[in-house]
Amino acid sequence: MATQTRYTDLGFVNAREMFRKAIDGGYAIPAYNFNNMEQLEAIIIGCVESRSPVILQCSGSAIKYMNQTFLKYMAMGVVQMAKELGGNIPIALHLDHGDSFDLAKTCIDQGFSSVMIDGSHHPFEENAKLTRQVVTYARSRDVSVEGELGVLAGIEDKVASEVSHYTRPEEVEAFVEKTGVDSLAISIGTSHGAYKFKVKPGEETPPLRFDILEEIEKRIPGFPIVLHGASTVVPKYVEMINRFGGKLDNAVGVSEEQLRRAAHSAVCKVNIDSDTRLAMTATVRKILAEKPEEFDPRKYLGPARDELVGMIKHKNESVLGSAGKA
Numbered sequence: 045m046a047t048q049t050r051y052t053d054l055g056f057v058n059a060r061e062m063f064r065k066a067i068d069g070g071y072a073i074p075a076y077n078f079n080n081m082e083q084l085e086a087i088i089i090g091c092v093e094s095r096s097p098v099i100l101q102c103s104g105s106a107i108k109y110m111n112q113t114f115l116k117y118m119a120m121g122v123v124q125m126a127k128e129l130g131g132n133i134p135i136a137l138h139l140d141h142g143d144s145f146d147l148a149k150t151c152i153d154q155g156f157s158s159v160m161i162d163g164s165h166h167p168f169e170e171n172a173k174l175t176r177q178v179v180t181y182a183r184s185r186d187v188s189v190e191g192e193l194g195v196l197a198g199i200e201d202k203v204a205s206e207v208s209h210y211t212r213p214e215e216v217e218a219f220v221e222k223t224g225v226d227s228l229a230i231s232i233g234t235s236h237g238a239y240k241f242k243v244k245p246g247e248e249t250p251p252l253r254f255d256i257l258e259e260i261e262k263r264i265p266g267f268p269i270v271l272h273g274a275s276t277v278v279p280k281y282v283e284m285i286n287r288f289g290g291k292l293d294n295a296v297g298v299s300e301e302q303l304r305r306a307a308h309s310a311v312c313k314v315n316i317d318s319d320t321r322l323a324m325t326a327t328v329r330k331i332l333a334e335k336p337e338e339f340d341p342r343k344y345l346g347p348a349r350d351e352l353v354g355m356i357k358h359k360n361e362s363v364l365g366s367a368g369k370a
Protein backbone atom coordinates (compact mmCIF):
# COMPACT_ATOMS: atom_id res chain seq x y z
CA MET A 45 0.00 0.00 0.00
CA ALA A 46 1.15 3.51 -0.83
CA THR A 47 2.34 5.87 1.88
CA GLN A 48 -0.29 7.64 3.98
CA THR A 49 -1.78 10.90 2.80
CA ARG A 50 -3.45 13.47 5.05
CA TYR A 51 -6.63 14.98 3.62
CA THR A 52 -5.50 18.44 4.66
CA ASP A 53 -2.52 18.06 2.31
CA LEU A 54 -4.95 17.49 -0.55
CA GLY A 55 -6.99 20.57 0.38
CA PHE A 56 -10.09 18.87 1.82
CA VAL A 57 -11.98 19.60 5.02
CA ASN A 58 -13.95 17.16 7.16
CA ALA A 59 -17.73 17.49 7.27
CA ARG A 60 -18.23 18.68 10.87
CA GLU A 61 -18.21 22.43 10.37
CA MET A 62 -20.24 22.15 7.16
CA PHE A 63 -22.94 20.27 9.10
CA ARG A 64 -23.00 22.73 11.99
CA LYS A 65 -23.49 25.66 9.62
CA ALA A 66 -26.11 23.78 7.59
CA ILE A 67 -28.15 22.97 10.69
CA ASP A 68 -27.93 26.55 11.97
CA GLY A 69 -28.78 27.92 8.53
CA GLY A 70 -31.65 25.54 7.69
CA TYR A 71 -30.16 24.11 4.51
CA ALA A 72 -28.49 20.86 3.44
CA ILE A 73 -25.02 20.12 2.07
CA PRO A 74 -25.13 18.35 -1.29
CA ALA A 75 -23.25 15.05 -1.41
CA TYR A 76 -22.76 14.11 -5.05
CA ASN A 77 -21.42 10.72 -6.10
CA PHE A 78 -18.92 10.56 -8.94
CA ASN A 79 -16.91 7.94 -10.75
CA ASN A 80 -15.21 9.72 -13.61
CA MET A 81 -13.44 12.94 -14.53
CA GLU A 82 -16.37 14.67 -16.21
CA GLN A 83 -18.71 14.08 -13.27
CA LEU A 84 -16.12 15.28 -10.81
CA GLU A 85 -15.41 18.45 -12.79
CA ALA A 86 -19.12 19.17 -13.25
CA ILE A 87 -19.78 18.85 -9.52
CA ILE A 88 -16.96 21.25 -8.68
CA ILE A 89 -17.81 23.78 -11.39
CA GLY A 90 -21.50 23.70 -10.40
CA CYS A 91 -20.66 24.19 -6.73
CA VAL A 92 -18.09 26.94 -7.37
CA GLU A 93 -20.53 28.81 -9.62
CA SER A 94 -23.30 28.55 -7.03
CA ARG A 95 -20.88 29.14 -4.12
CA SER A 96 -21.93 25.97 -2.32
CA PRO A 97 -19.97 23.78 0.08
CA VAL A 98 -19.84 20.24 -1.27
CA ILE A 99 -19.20 16.65 -0.29
CA LEU A 100 -17.65 14.62 -3.11
CA GLN A 101 -18.42 11.01 -2.47
CA CYS A 102 -17.69 7.62 -3.94
CA SER A 103 -18.53 4.09 -2.99
CA GLY A 104 -16.00 1.29 -2.62
CA SER A 105 -16.81 0.01 -6.10
CA ALA A 106 -16.44 3.52 -7.58
CA ILE A 107 -13.00 3.72 -5.96
CA LYS A 108 -12.07 0.41 -7.55
CA TYR A 109 -13.38 1.61 -10.90
CA MET A 110 -11.24 4.76 -10.78
CA ASN A 111 -8.21 3.24 -8.96
CA GLN A 112 -7.51 4.57 -5.48
CA THR A 113 -4.26 6.32 -6.35
CA PHE A 114 -5.62 7.90 -9.52
CA LEU A 115 -8.70 9.05 -7.61
CA LYS A 116 -6.55 10.74 -4.97
CA TYR A 117 -4.70 12.89 -7.49
CA MET A 118 -7.81 13.59 -9.53
CA ALA A 119 -9.61 14.78 -6.38
CA MET A 120 -6.59 16.84 -5.40
CA GLY A 121 -6.69 18.34 -8.89
CA VAL A 122 -10.27 19.53 -8.60
CA VAL A 123 -9.54 21.28 -5.32
CA GLN A 124 -6.86 23.29 -7.12
CA MET A 125 -9.19 23.83 -10.06
CA ALA A 126 -11.87 25.21 -7.70
CA LYS A 127 -9.34 27.71 -6.36
CA GLU A 128 -8.31 28.75 -9.85
CA LEU A 129 -11.97 29.26 -10.73
CA GLY A 130 -12.03 31.73 -7.86
CA GLY A 131 -14.12 29.64 -5.51
CA ASN A 132 -12.58 28.86 -2.17
CA ILE A 133 -15.47 26.54 -1.26
CA PRO A 134 -15.20 23.89 1.46
CA ILE A 135 -14.82 20.47 -0.17
CA ALA A 136 -14.95 17.12 1.62
CA LEU A 137 -13.97 13.77 0.12
CA HIS A 138 -16.23 11.11 1.55
CA LEU A 139 -16.49 7.32 1.36
CA ASP A 140 -20.10 6.34 0.67
CA HIS A 141 -21.35 3.06 2.19
CA GLY A 142 -18.07 1.75 3.54
CA ASP A 143 -18.78 -1.86 4.46
CA SER A 144 -15.71 -2.77 6.49
CA PHE A 145 -13.18 -1.28 8.89
CA ASP A 146 -10.40 -2.03 6.39
CA LEU A 147 -12.03 -0.08 3.57
CA ALA A 148 -12.72 2.89 5.85
CA LYS A 149 -9.14 2.80 7.15
CA THR A 150 -7.68 2.60 3.64
CA CYS A 151 -9.71 5.63 2.58
CA ILE A 152 -8.69 7.61 5.67
CA ASP A 153 -5.05 6.70 5.00
CA GLN A 154 -5.39 7.77 1.36
CA GLY A 155 -6.72 11.28 1.88
CA PHE A 156 -10.46 10.98 2.53
CA SER A 157 -11.71 13.59 5.00
CA SER A 158 -14.93 11.78 5.85
CA VAL A 159 -16.16 8.19 5.76
CA MET A 160 -19.42 6.35 6.09
CA ILE A 161 -19.44 3.00 7.80
CA ASP A 162 -22.65 1.22 6.95
CA GLY A 163 -23.37 -1.54 9.43
CA SER A 164 -27.11 -1.07 9.07
CA HIS A 165 -27.66 -4.63 7.82
CA HIS A 166 -26.15 -5.98 11.05
CA PRO A 167 -28.01 -6.29 14.36
CA PHE A 168 -27.82 -3.13 16.49
CA GLU A 169 -24.93 -4.17 18.76
CA GLU A 170 -22.79 -5.39 15.89
CA ASN A 171 -23.49 -2.22 13.90
CA ALA A 172 -22.55 -0.09 16.92
CA LYS A 173 -19.35 -2.05 17.50
CA LEU A 174 -18.16 -1.80 13.88
CA THR A 175 -19.07 1.89 13.74
CA ARG A 176 -17.25 2.59 17.02
CA GLN A 177 -14.13 0.89 15.66
CA VAL A 178 -14.11 3.19 12.62
CA VAL A 179 -14.84 6.28 14.74
CA THR A 180 -11.89 5.49 17.01
CA TYR A 181 -9.49 5.32 14.07
CA ALA A 182 -11.03 8.31 12.29
CA ARG A 183 -10.85 10.51 15.40
CA SER A 184 -7.10 10.08 15.60
CA ARG A 185 -6.91 11.67 12.14
CA ASP A 186 -9.73 14.21 12.58
CA VAL A 187 -11.87 12.54 9.93
CA SER A 188 -15.67 12.72 10.28
CA VAL A 189 -17.77 9.55 10.34
CA GLU A 190 -21.33 8.82 9.19
CA GLY A 191 -23.19 5.80 10.56
CA GLU A 192 -26.53 4.33 9.54
CA LEU A 193 -29.58 2.98 11.33
CA GLY A 194 -32.42 1.48 9.31
CA VAL A 195 -32.13 -0.05 5.85
CA LEU A 196 -32.97 1.54 2.51
CA ALA A 197 -34.43 -0.62 -0.24
CA GLY A 198 -32.98 -0.62 -3.74
CA ILE A 199 -29.64 -1.12 -5.36
CA GLU A 200 -26.70 1.25 -5.18
CA ASP A 201 -23.51 -0.28 -6.44
CA LYS A 202 -22.89 -3.19 -4.09
CA VAL A 203 -25.49 -1.97 -1.62
CA ALA A 204 -28.68 -3.91 -2.17
CA SER A 205 -31.75 -4.66 -0.14
CA GLU A 206 -35.14 -6.03 -1.13
CA VAL A 207 -37.09 -4.30 1.56
CA SER A 208 -36.68 -1.13 3.56
CA HIS A 209 -36.69 -0.98 7.33
CA TYR A 210 -37.48 2.41 8.73
CA THR A 211 -35.11 3.75 11.35
CA ARG A 212 -36.42 3.07 14.85
CA PRO A 213 -36.31 6.42 16.66
CA GLU A 214 -35.94 4.69 20.03
CA GLU A 215 -32.51 3.38 18.93
CA VAL A 216 -30.87 6.61 17.79
CA GLU A 217 -29.76 8.06 21.13
CA ALA A 218 -27.99 4.90 22.23
CA PHE A 219 -26.36 4.49 18.80
CA VAL A 220 -25.03 8.03 18.66
CA GLU A 221 -23.79 7.79 22.24
CA LYS A 222 -22.13 4.38 21.87
CA THR A 223 -20.44 5.09 18.56
CA GLY A 224 -19.50 8.77 18.68
CA VAL A 225 -20.50 9.28 15.02
CA ASP A 226 -20.66 12.80 13.59
CA SER A 227 -23.78 12.17 11.52
CA LEU A 228 -26.46 9.55 11.10
CA ALA A 229 -28.05 8.21 7.92
CA ILE A 230 -31.67 7.26 8.44
CA SER A 231 -34.35 5.44 6.51
CA ILE A 232 -37.63 7.35 6.15
CA GLY A 233 -38.95 6.00 2.87
CA THR A 234 -36.36 6.85 0.23
CA SER A 235 -34.52 4.10 -1.61
CA HIS A 236 -31.44 3.70 -3.78
CA GLY A 237 -31.51 3.69 -7.57
CA ALA A 238 -33.85 5.12 -10.21
CA TYR A 239 -36.99 3.22 -9.11
CA LYS A 240 -37.74 4.65 -5.70
CA PHE A 241 -41.48 4.13 -5.55
CA LYS A 242 -43.88 1.68 -7.15
CA VAL A 243 -46.44 4.02 -8.66
CA LYS A 244 -48.53 3.87 -11.80
CA PRO A 245 -48.02 6.61 -14.42
CA GLY A 246 -49.59 9.86 -13.22
CA GLU A 247 -49.84 8.69 -9.61
CA GLU A 248 -48.36 10.79 -6.82
CA THR A 249 -45.32 9.34 -5.06
CA PRO A 250 -45.93 8.56 -1.38
CA PRO A 251 -44.60 11.19 1.05
CA LEU A 252 -41.47 10.53 3.10
CA ARG A 253 -42.00 9.57 6.75
CA PHE A 254 -41.43 13.00 8.24
CA ASP A 255 -43.10 11.76 11.42
CA ILE A 256 -40.15 9.41 11.98
CA LEU A 257 -37.69 12.21 11.21
CA GLU A 258 -39.42 14.49 13.74
CA GLU A 259 -39.34 11.77 16.37
CA ILE A 260 -35.60 11.34 15.75
CA GLU A 261 -35.01 15.11 15.95
CA LYS A 262 -36.76 15.19 19.32
CA ARG A 263 -34.46 12.52 20.68
CA ILE A 264 -31.17 13.92 19.32
CA PRO A 265 -31.82 17.67 18.84
CA GLY A 266 -29.41 19.42 16.50
CA PHE A 267 -27.67 16.19 15.49
CA PRO A 268 -26.73 16.00 11.78
CA ILE A 269 -29.03 13.66 9.86
CA VAL A 270 -28.23 12.27 6.39
CA LEU A 271 -30.76 11.43 3.69
CA HIS A 272 -29.71 8.72 1.23
CA GLY A 273 -31.44 7.84 -2.03
CA ALA A 274 -32.49 11.47 -2.48
CA SER A 275 -32.37 11.85 -6.25
CA THR A 276 -35.39 13.42 -7.89
CA VAL A 277 -34.92 11.01 -10.83
CA VAL A 278 -35.39 14.12 -12.97
CA PRO A 279 -38.34 13.35 -15.32
CA LYS A 280 -36.77 15.40 -18.14
CA TYR A 281 -33.76 13.05 -18.24
CA VAL A 282 -35.79 9.86 -17.91
CA GLU A 283 -37.92 11.04 -20.84
CA MET A 284 -34.78 11.91 -22.89
CA ILE A 285 -33.21 8.53 -22.20
CA ASN A 286 -36.38 6.71 -23.25
CA ARG A 287 -36.80 8.89 -26.35
CA PHE A 288 -33.27 8.17 -27.56
CA GLY A 289 -33.25 4.40 -27.29
CA GLY A 290 -33.05 3.83 -23.55
CA LYS A 291 -35.43 1.86 -21.42
CA LEU A 292 -36.24 3.23 -17.98
CA ASP A 293 -39.88 2.36 -17.41
CA ASN A 294 -41.55 3.92 -14.37
CA ALA A 295 -38.33 5.40 -13.00
CA VAL A 296 -39.37 7.78 -10.23
CA GLY A 297 -37.66 9.65 -7.39
CA VAL A 298 -38.24 11.99 -4.45
CA SER A 299 -40.06 15.22 -5.30
CA GLU A 300 -38.20 18.51 -4.96
CA GLU A 301 -40.88 19.68 -2.54
CA GLN A 302 -40.12 16.81 -0.15
CA LEU A 303 -36.40 17.47 -0.44
CA ARG A 304 -36.88 21.17 0.34
CA ARG A 305 -38.79 20.22 3.45
CA ALA A 306 -36.07 17.77 4.48
CA ALA A 307 -33.32 20.37 3.89
CA HIS A 308 -35.03 22.74 6.34
CA SER A 309 -35.02 20.03 9.03
CA ALA A 310 -32.15 18.28 10.83
CA VAL A 311 -31.25 16.70 7.49
CA CYS A 312 -27.99 18.43 6.66
CA LYS A 313 -26.54 16.07 4.01
CA VAL A 314 -28.49 14.96 0.97
CA ASN A 315 -27.03 12.17 -1.18
CA ILE A 316 -27.48 12.39 -4.93
CA ASP A 317 -26.18 9.72 -7.27
CA SER A 318 -28.86 8.58 -9.73
CA ASP A 319 -29.55 12.12 -11.00
CA THR A 320 -25.91 12.72 -12.00
CA ARG A 321 -25.94 9.42 -13.88
CA LEU A 322 -29.23 10.25 -15.59
CA ALA A 323 -28.15 13.75 -16.69
CA MET A 324 -25.00 12.41 -18.32
CA THR A 325 -26.60 9.36 -19.91
CA ALA A 326 -29.51 11.39 -21.30
CA THR A 327 -27.14 13.90 -22.92
CA VAL A 328 -24.83 11.25 -24.34
CA ARG A 329 -27.76 9.28 -25.76
CA LYS A 330 -29.25 12.38 -27.39
CA ILE A 331 -26.00 13.44 -29.04
CA LEU A 332 -25.08 9.99 -30.30
CA ALA A 333 -28.59 9.51 -31.69
CA GLU A 334 -28.66 12.91 -33.39
CA LYS A 335 -25.08 12.81 -34.66
CA PRO A 336 -24.34 9.19 -35.50
CA GLU A 337 -21.12 10.23 -37.27
CA GLU A 338 -19.64 11.58 -34.01
CA PHE A 339 -16.86 9.55 -32.40
CA ASP A 340 -14.83 12.09 -30.45
CA PRO A 341 -15.62 11.51 -26.73
CA ARG A 342 -15.18 15.23 -26.07
CA LYS A 343 -18.14 15.94 -28.33
CA TYR A 344 -20.56 13.96 -26.15
CA LEU A 345 -18.89 13.92 -22.73
CA GLY A 346 -18.27 17.68 -22.86
CA PRO A 347 -21.95 18.56 -23.35
CA ALA A 348 -22.85 15.90 -20.74
CA ARG A 349 -20.55 17.68 -18.30
CA ASP A 350 -22.14 21.05 -19.13
CA GLU A 351 -25.63 19.61 -18.60
CA LEU A 352 -24.58 18.23 -15.23
CA VAL A 353 -23.19 21.63 -14.16
CA GLY A 354 -26.64 23.11 -14.77
CA MET A 355 -28.35 20.38 -12.78
CA ILE A 356 -25.97 20.75 -9.84
CA LYS A 357 -26.53 24.51 -9.73
CA HIS A 358 -30.29 24.02 -9.82
CA LYS A 359 -30.20 21.61 -6.89
CA ASN A 360 -27.95 23.85 -4.81
CA GLU A 361 -29.95 26.99 -5.61
CA SER A 362 -33.53 25.77 -5.68
CA VAL A 363 -33.74 22.56 -3.66
CA LEU A 364 -31.06 22.22 -0.98
CA GLY A 365 -30.49 25.91 -0.21
CA SER A 366 -26.71 25.45 -0.09
CA ALA A 367 -25.99 28.05 -2.81
CA GLY A 368 -24.28 31.17 -1.54
CA LYS A 369 -23.29 29.48 1.75
CA ALA A 370 -19.60 29.02 0.91
Ligand SMILES: [Zn+2]
Nearest residue numbers: 200272273315
Ligand atom coordinates in the same frame (compact mmCIF):
# COMPACT_ATOMS: atom_id res chain seq x y z
ZN1 LIG B 1 -26.82 5.38 0.16
